[in-house]
Amino acid sequence: MKAGRILILIIGLLSFSRVTAQLGCVTTEHTRLQVINDPLQANAIQQAETFIRQVLASPNTARLENGIIRIPVVIHNLYHTTDQKITDEQAVAQLELLNKAFRRQNADTVKTPAVFKSVAADCEIEFHLATSDPLRRATTGIIRKYTPVSTWIMDDKMKSSAAMGADPWDSRLYLNIWVCPMEKFAGYSSMPGSDAKLDGIVIGLSAFGAGQKTLIHEAGHWMGLKHIWGDEYCGDDGVEDTPKQASYTVGCPTTTRVTCGNGPLGDMYNNYMDFTNDGCMNLFTKGQKARMQAVFAPGAARNSLLSSAGLDKPLIYESPLPEEDPRWLQVKMYPNPVTTTLYIDFSYDVRWLGKTIFISNLVGQSVNNVTISAKIQAIDVTNFKPGIYFLAAKNDQGVSMKLKFIKL
Ligand SMILES: [Zn+2]
Structure with a gap:
């Protein structure tokens, strides 16, 4: 009996790691590593979380009232072979899908189950390729950089030029997205409050481009969203209108799944913060929107993005001098x-x-x-x-x- 239980546990763990490997968001694992390696980070991430909860608890203070939030994006495409260079079209199509998801304009919003339609939200957040770099020079917002490294792992080295990756642009003013060949998983994001030098989203090459939804999920994390099951059995994702659910969902269920006593609604497996197939994901909720907007409130971790000049007209139009090779x-x-x-x-x-x-x-x-x-x-x-x-x-x-x- 005991051996049987252990066996089931082992199978469970194996299948969890397999699923994680396949579906590939390792944000939770990355955050855990970060806080183990750097206790100050643990504190900063916790403070950011506390602040989000304070903003949400006091609706009359520190709320944003300036409509659509527009976030300047820079993509660092690290390539080893030339077929790993992304095209402008790929980047544009990816951001278009991202924006449709955050503005609830995707065609597949019709697939949101009727019971969840009333909580589905237009998050009023948009992502645009930067037009000005940190020195106000003209930019396309896409930087392609050759590197001797052929594949990357979850250790943040792609975020450092000294480690043959690419340094971020000031992450207080830009969302940095590294697109590079990844081993085993699709992507991860840093949570609000993370070390500014390592802040941003990493997306594996194979999970980037038209029709791909990994970036939507990771952008949710970047703005403070947790996985919908709260990363533990019937855990708390800090959002009231997402039902408690036992764990992540794989594939794309076709019937109501009741867990943690969440009937009659059941699990919200169509939420972008679950692990279902891309084709199955189609909503963020009003509660998640409020949480994401709270990270931009005055004093909150991502408030500085609102004063970025990254989407302004550049002041310098000459192309920058080629930098000396590292x-x-x-x-x-x-x-x-x-x-x-x-x-x-x-x-x-x-x-x-x-x-x-x-x-x-x-x-x-x-x-x-x-x-x-x-x-x-x-x-x-x-x-x-x-x-x-x-x-x-x-x-x-x-x-x-x-x-x-x-x-x-
Ligand atoms: Zn995730």
């Missing part, structure tokens, strides 16, 4: 001076493979061309006359390389 992308050459074999190390930047290195002498005459066929390319210079030589190459991203060496 140190981890710089090509290394050795030995220099050289007598027989020169080595050029491209190991972090595979974009050079197949490209041509042009070698010229001091007066600009071409001496040799070499096709790059290895991450560390050897060039035989035994027959070169002693003197100064230049190496030049350009890759498909327009990055050029110029190096000088001395043949003894």
Whole structure:
């Protein structure tokens, strides 16, 4: 009997992790890790939660009265292979779907069960690609960046340039979304109150684009929403008009599911904060709207977003100077001076493979061309006359390389 129960428990845990892996929101796990690693974070996230509850409890104070909230978005697309670059169309289609969900304009709102129609809400929140960067230069709001890293995990390294990812734009003024190849799951978000340097949403490449709803769910977390089951058995999501429910829902049920005594309404598995299939999700509630709006109230964690200039007209229209490649992308050459074999190390930047290195002498005459066929390319210079030589190459991203060496 006891062994049987343990077995059931193990099967239950296995199926939970499998489901989590497949459906892929790991925000809860990420928040848990964050607060374990940094006790100050635990405090800040708790304070943000307390503040949200205070705003909700005192409807006459600190409420927003300025209509639609418009959030400037910057997408950091980290790619290793060029097929991992997102297109402008993908980004636009994704944000359009996101906005339809938050404005309750999706065609599938008709699928919201009749018992929940009266609590379904137009959240009056919209997301737009930034038009001005933090220095008020013109931007498309989409930054594509090559990285030697081929896949990412839930450790926030994609949020740091030093770790071969991309630093966020000031997260008090922009919603940062990192789109990159992820291992095992679809995405996660930081909760209000999180460390500003790590604040934003991460979406796996395969969960990003037209028709994908992971970003809707994660944007809900980013504005303080919890999973609809409160992340524990019949838990509390801090929202009154979402029925208590036992746990997450998978697939897309077709009948009322009564748990935690929530009959006759049953589980609200059509809510964006459940784990049902994308095609099954179609509502946020008025209570969830109030909670999300509360994070923008004066003094609340995301209030600063309201004074962002990210959606204003840029003040500077010239395109920014190309930034110097990060140190981890710089090509290394050795030995220099050289007598027989020169080595050029491209190991972090595979974009050079197949490209041509042009070698010229001091007066600009071409001496040799070499096709790059290895991450560390050897060039035989035994027959070169002693003197100064230049190496030049350009890759498909327009990055050029110029190096000088001395043949003894
Ligand atoms: Zn989630």
